[in-house]
Amino acid sequence: MRTWLLARVHLGTVAVLFVLTLSACVLVAGLPRAAQSSYDEALRRALTAAPAVQADLTVATQSSGRPEDLRERAQFDSRERLWREIVPAGLRPLTTGAGHMSAKTELTPVTGTSGSMYVNLGWLSDADRRVDWVQGRAPGAPTTTRYEGGTIPVFEVGIVEEALPEMGLRLGQTITLGENDYAAVKIVGAFRAKDPGDRSWSHDADVLHVIEQQPPGGKDHVKHITTLMSDAGLTALSGEGRNLTYRWVLPLDARAADAMDVPGLRAAVVEFERVVGLQTTGSPYRVETALPKLLGDFLAALSTAQTVMYLVLGGLLAVALGVIVLAVQLLADKLEHPLGLARARGGSLRQVAGTAAALAGLAVVPGALAGYALSYLVPGPVLPIVHAGPVVVVVVALAYAGARTALTHRAPLHERRDDVATARPSARRVTLEVLVVVLALAGAYLLRARGLSAAGGQDPFLLVVPVALTIAAALITLRCYPYPLRLLVRLAARGRAAVPFLGLTRASRARSGSLLPVLILLPALGVSVFAAVVSDGIATTQRTASWQQVGAPVRVTSESEIPAEAIERVRRLAGVERVVPAQTGRVQVGYGAERADAIAVDVTQWRDLLDGAPVGLPPLSDGALVSPELRGRGTIEIGWQSRVKLATRGVIESVPGFYTHGKFMVVPIGVQVRPAVNTLLIQGDVALPELARLVPSAVVTSQESALRAIQDDPLTATVRWTLVIVTVALAAYALIAVVLSLVIGAADRARAVSFLRTLGLSERQAQRLTVLEILPMILLTALVGLGLGLGLPAALGPGVDLSSYAGDLPVGDYSPGLLLPGALAAGLAGVAVLGAYAHTAISRRRSLGAVLRVGELP
Structure with missing residues (x-):
């Protein structure tokens, strides 16, 4: 057959397939290079900083x-x-x-x-x-x-x-x-x-x-x-x-x-x-x-980063392949008539399948080569995935094009019914699907119960469980979605309007080929929401860690006493709103050799300074707040400037900016006979170099600089940027999948609408019919995908330790707002509705003779 002629006739579909292949290959080959480059930079920075x-x-x-x-x-x-x-x-x-x-x-x-x-x-x-x-x-x-x-x-x-x-x-x-x-x-x-x-x-x-x-x-x-x-x-x-x-x-x-x-x-x-x-x-x-320990610590952080990368990049590759398969299916549907005619005229099955694969190859191979070449613009080492990724994309696209065409045209002039309900699945298939769901849930439970394996490196269990959960969610969705629709069909049948009944009936009887978008939308939404939730959790914990490290908007610490004149100059400095003096040091506990870290400060003023921050301290007017190692002692006698007896007023796990473990306490600054201030806690928008000039012997740090230091770590930046890129890419692929699913079913939908138009169906009714046909599956898949993405962080539990990217604080607050789920669901629903209206608008310009054949009119 004349492949070039077919490509020119279907140039739009070929161009879409080319663009999808190019984008997939750029992402699959480019992101791993950028990630590996950041891993190298992180290792070099870790060894240099040590x-x-x-x-x-x-x-x-x-x-x-x-x-x-x-x-x-x-x-x-x-x-x-x-x-x-x-x-x-x-x-x-x-x-x-x-x-x-x-x-x-x-x-x-x-x-x-x-x-x-x-x-x-x-x-x-x-x-x-x-x-x-x-x-x-x-x-x-x-x-x-x-x-x-x-x-x-x-x-x-x-x-x-x-x-x-x-x-x-x-x-x-x-x-x-x-x-x-x-x-x-x-x-x-x-x-x-x-x-x-x-x-x-x-x-x-x-x-x-x-x-x-x-x-x-x-x-x-x-x-x-x-x-x-x-x-x-x-x-x-x-x-x-x-x-x-x-x-x-x-x-x-x-x-x-x-x-x-x-x-x-x-x-x-x-x-x-x-x-x-x-x-x-x-x-x-x-x-x-200590090089083995440094390398071991780096490997621990790297293992987590690679696990997150494998999860999101694997999901991205799967979704990209699914969208490309959808585009190939669209191309195959357009070739169904000419290839069926060629088959009826004596064309062999190999010739027909080869023509479909060759036409797909005209779009896929140049797109893969272009994407592979563009990936070299991304700095970083060339990994095996850089070569293998585009090859996988090409092989999957060509194999699907040839296999689907061979299956469709295995017999000349093979006819099929698309207007009947799908056959009931066999008992063996139902048993297998139930087994997959049970194993996925059991895997998630075991992962939370046992955590990561102690053998080091990548834990295969951690990589398998998210895939199993995604497959389980897809199976449950595919099997369960007809039941609520059938209930809605029964309710619609009792009404006088025909459009709801017809639209919901067609949605519940969708053929198996129209269910392919579900297998794309669900992982796309699941992985994108998972990436967004993890990124938001990291960002929140990073902010908490920066406050935990500094303990104030700005902190000035000195090994020696800060003169009172210098403190007054700091108070008068432009931008300074509040200065809380404090004294830190080692104190003797009792009369023995036991020592503890202590900070003497006006806790009330410090709490006011931390108002709105994610860290804080309980109130204290007298006595002392002690660490867990000092709990249960009632009244503690310490030796600092003088001997002081202090009643224990509470137990704290850490003191923001100062102590996180060991023996420590917080006491009112009034217990000192003459406080030797060596720390200033400052609130306000003040220039750090100016503070350093006023107190030359001190070290000046700020919460913002600590946050930047955490965020600028190569591994941290790579994880967050990759999550953002994957979230955007998967959201785009989800929208493309919706559009392609609309286009794939356009001919069948136009034929049905044309039949109904001969019976008096109005244009507005046709639009509502189209929306009711495609919207239930998309909305249900969107809800399941969002639920999967929101549940994956909790399901993985201790398997993903992201503390290395959040200032060594455990990332456990996965509670995003409703903005992202609402935006994704609304975006998909909006695209579906717009597609439905666009489809009916295009169909309105067609005459019935362009859609219906002689003998098909009622």
Whole structure:
């Protein structure tokens, strides 16, 4: 047959099929690329945001005596080359950066301090690149001195500038270290970090800052500082008699990270740890890193994101294929007469089916190729689905076109009756459908009861249950929708008007082919509403999380007391409406070593400041609000500025902006003799840089900036944008399905209306008849689809943990308003009604002779 001639005759239908195929292939191939690109960016950001001491690979060992001591830089360099050689291939692209080495003693007490002050010896291979000497000079070679009848080494060291006053030290001072194996250090210089924000300093925080620790059961804090010595100092540094640790740091380059390689990276780290352990020559070597935990946390968030993506993208693909099948069916209906004539004139079944498939291919293949090419405009890696998605679309469209045509024309001039009711289903089919419904409900119950599998990765159960629920809802809809219609038909039969009876009767006797839109509309509405509900739940929880993180519209916190003059300047700042001062700190509970976090604040003013926010506090005028760990104690005595006894007035799970777990309490600020304000809670539209300028020692945060930080996370942004795009796409496909279903049944409907027009049916009656015929199925499907979409989040329950995208708060508030369901239902009903009126308007311009054949008039 002349395929090109048929394509030109039915150019409009071919063009519709081309556009639908193009849009489906763009979405199916483009969205996964965008999602995978965001996964990669999220992994890189997670590794970059983590402290280097957690993300980097650090090989460490301890020296227990002179045979294991490393006395010169060359010995460190040779071992670093060894570590880089045995790094597994999967980790090598991430460990190409220049690392550094160190030698440090630990818990080296200052002689005579009874363990209250520790000054450790340290050496950094890249100290000349990382520090500037601001006082004195750089350390030189060690010397010796006599002490208690023996000779001990004297190390020349430098110390960070801030430690001199804090530790009570001075330049030129010589300090004796140890309690039995003595050594001495001479402080010859003080340094500052060239770049305190350099990630590598997280490995050496003990060099850059004084570390204060409180021993278990102790009341006083113990101070630690690590000094720096020169390369020459290594010759006298020994692990004999002191805790000496050597470390080689292989920094991680997050720019080379790929989310698809995360399982392989975790395995590579384990392999690296195993191989490093085999290099032991004395004291064992070990790998210090939190990279497996970082990758595991990322995988947990990624698994949830992928699950949501699989659900919505799988639903999008199914709906897109259904709409394309509808368009193919429309094309096949238009070809039914010429292909039937060709079959009657001796055309083989293969020729007829091949012609239909070839005509569909003229639209589908170019559309798929164009959509596949346009998907490359979306940045991101090329995944297998990028190639497979368009192929699936083409295969399904061509297979349906050929199979349907072969089935329709399997016998020449095959006639069928479309005006009779469908046959009653067999007992076997009914049993199978009931089994599907029961299994879907049981699966939803088990998913809620057991949660996700502990094996990690994608839980197949989570992916199967939504599909089963959708199929069950579709089966129930298809089987049950005739019964309410038949009841309406009986009621309409008692009336005098014929239009309601005829319209509802035709709707209840719709042939099986007209039920295909149900299988499209139901998942389209279900998935789109599910996506919208989840997106709304994430947005609501994100806002709650931002308030939970900050605790006020704007918060100013300082480690030291904020002067009263600075507070007054903040009050007078333009845009400031209210300032609530507060004091935070650690308090002693009772007279023992128990400690708790506390905030002293005017709770009434704070509650007024939080008016309208999704977080809050119970009222408090006296006493204290305590955490669950402190409940049941009645009156609590605390030591802060003075000893205070406070009655417990309530138990709170968290304090917005401050405490979420552990032991904490909220007390009135009046319990302080003289409040040392170190926190300001501010309401108003105020510039954050101006606040930072007025209180230089403070950290300024706002609820809006915290919300932006949560929303700007790559994984979070991708999940929300994908949900929005899928919601819009599925709503559009649902509307297209309604239009196509109207067009597919247009010929049969026009023929019936033309018959009735010969009996005196008016134009207005014809419009009402058409609306009553198509509207019941669409409305019923819309209601079921909306119910399915609203119920899926609750049905999945703990299976979808979206807290990673909502500031680590669980997303459980799936209570959308009626705007979205109403808009979707009204949109579908409106399109159906408009289609009905348009159909009757078009049919009115046709003559009866163009529709009815001779002999068909009553």
